[in-house]
Amino acid sequence: MNGDLAGQTRELFSEYVMPTYAPLLVFERGEGAYLYDTEKRRYLDFACGISVCNLGHCHPKVTAAICEQAGKLVHVSNLYMNTVMPKLAAKLASFGFDGKVFFCNSGSEANEGMIKLARKWGNPQGKNRIVCMENSFHGRTLAALAATGRAKYRKGFEPDMPGFSFVPFNDFDALKNAIAGDVCAVLLEPLQGEGGIIPADLEYLKKVRALCDEMGVLLLFDEVQCGMGRLGTLFAHQTFGVKPDAFSMAKALANGFPMGAFMVAREYADTLTVGSHASTFGGTALAAAAALATLDAIETEHVLDNVKKQSEYLFSGLRRIVAPYGFVKAVRGRGLMIGVVLDVPAVGLQKILFDYDLITLTAGETVLRLLPPLNVSREQCDMALAAIEKGLADFAAQRKEQEK
Numbered sequence: 001m002n003g004d005l006a007g008q009t010r011e012l013f014s015e016y017v018m019p020t021y022a023p024l025l026v027f028e029r030g031e032g033a034y035l036y037d038t039e040k041r042r043y044l045d046f047a048c049g050i051s052v053c054n055l056g057h058c059h060p061k062v063t064a065a066i067c068e069q070a071g072k073l074v075h076v077s078n079l080y081m082n083t084v085m086p087k088l089a090a091k092l093a094s095f096g097f098d099g100k101v102f103f104c105n106s107g108s109e110a111n112e113g114m115i116k117l118a119r120k121w122g123n124p125q126g127k128n129r130i131v132c133m134e135n136s137f138h139g140r141t142l143a144a145l146a147a148t149g150r151a152k153y154r155k156g157f158e159p160d161m162p163g164f165s166f167v168p169f170n171d172f173d174a175l176k177n178a179i180a181g182d183v184c185a186v187l188l189e190p191l192q193g194e195g196g197i198i199p200a201d202l203e204y205l206k207k208v209r210a211l212c213d214e215m216g217v218l219l220l221f222d223e224v225q226c227g228m229g230r231l232g233t234l235f236a237h238q239t240f241g242v243k244p245d246a247f248s249m250a251k252a253l254a255n256g257f258p259m260g261a262f263m264v265a266r267e268y269a270d271t272l273t274v275g276s277h278a279s280t281f282g283g284t285a286l287a288a289a290a291a292l293a294t295l296d297a298i299e300t301e302h303v304l305d306n307v308k309k310q311s312e313y314l315f316s317g318l319r320r321i322v323a324p325y326g327f328v329k330a331v332r333g334r335g336l337m338i339g340v341v342l343d344v345p346a347v348g349l350q351k352i353l354f355d356y357d358l359i360t361l362t363a364g365e366t367v368l369r370l371l372p373p374l375n376v377s378r379e380q381c382d383m384a385l386a387a388i389e390k391g392l393a394d395f396a397a398q399r400k401e402q403e404k
């Protein structure tokens with residue numbers, strides 16, 4: 001065996017790593033939809049990081065692209081050009097959004113850039129406030145945090161950065177009333193992830209688009225979690241048929257290699273000019289090669305078709321297995337971004353599922369969040385459904401015990 005690699009790893013972690021996370025398991029290897037712990041126990045991964053390794057772990061095409069590019073050119077700074085990054089920008093546009101891209105390294109950084117773009121565009125017109133949604137999540141850097149509509153994330157880090165206000169999600173009248181002359185943009189997740197897998201209503205989004213056009217306000221989408229094919233279209237907004245003026249992406253963009261980006265419609269594409277925004281690591285040849293290989297695999301392996309197919313299968317299977325349990329309030333989401341809504345915190349069920357070798361996540365306390373790989377197979381969906389069916393039975397038994 002491995003000695004006690006897991007124990008040693010936990011010891012090093014608690015001694016030397018800041019306690020900002022409380023990780024539940026230790027993994028050593030990943031392959032496709034599976035993760036292996038230090039005892040070689042195999043888990044089916046319905047989390048993909050947090051919608052990061054969307055093509056499964058160590059996808060051979062992405063791994064090959066990273067290895068090849070790492071031996072050729074890694075970084076030259078953005079004062080010079082590499083041959084890969086502009087190709088990636090064009091490739092992203094080819095999926096149906098005519099505009100320009102800024103590359104960075106994370107979701108927070110992508111949202112920061114998008115916020116800066118909106119202010120740079122709005123300030124000459126005397127407007128710089130951004131209306132955001134309650135229950136939203138946009139990242140941990142200070143501006144992204146100020147745009148995040150859950151106070152618990154901001155607690156202790158006051159003062160909040162000014163220039164953001166909040167309205168309830170999916171409430172059109174509230175948004176309409178919030179848009180005054182000082183507003184430059186509306187920012188929302190088309191499908192709220194951390195907040196509990198809550199999709200925007202289609203009619204709501206269409207009305208928001210029309211309102212923004214009418215009021216001369218930019219519409220910004222945070223697609224960091226729900227983008228990159230997760231909903232069955234490459235860009236999340238394509239699932240809703242509503243086009244934002246700019247949108248951010250990150251997480252799955254390079255299938256686990258760190259990369260963020262935001263795209264802006266051609267009309268606003270030259271708002272950020274030379275010297276006005278920058279990132280040392282943004283768009284390195286290495287990250288761009290990983291992202292290009294990811295997009296290539298999504299196309300050539302017909303991944304988006306698979307999302308639609310397995311989504312239907314999982315939703316109907318889940319609705320069937322949760323039916324006997326009154327404590328399950330709903331199964332909701334889109335594509336392969338699925339929430340099982342409970343009437344109590346979901347972490348108990350999440351932990352039971354480890355016993356059945358299934359990795360899941362929670363969202364917004366009471367939601368069990370399922371983010372399977374986008375190339376998940378029918379058999380793997382059946383494995384997950386069987387595990388959840390058993391897990392729900394155990395969870396129900398546990399509740400009965402506690403009621404006694």
Ligand SMILES: *Cc1c(COP(=O)(O)O)cnc(C)c1O
Pocket residue numbers: 105106107108109111137138139140189193194222223224225226250251
């Ligand atoms: C994860 C996430 C972010 C933050 O991304 P980081 O890469 O952790 O900075 C922002 N917005 C949404 C919707 C996310 O899910």
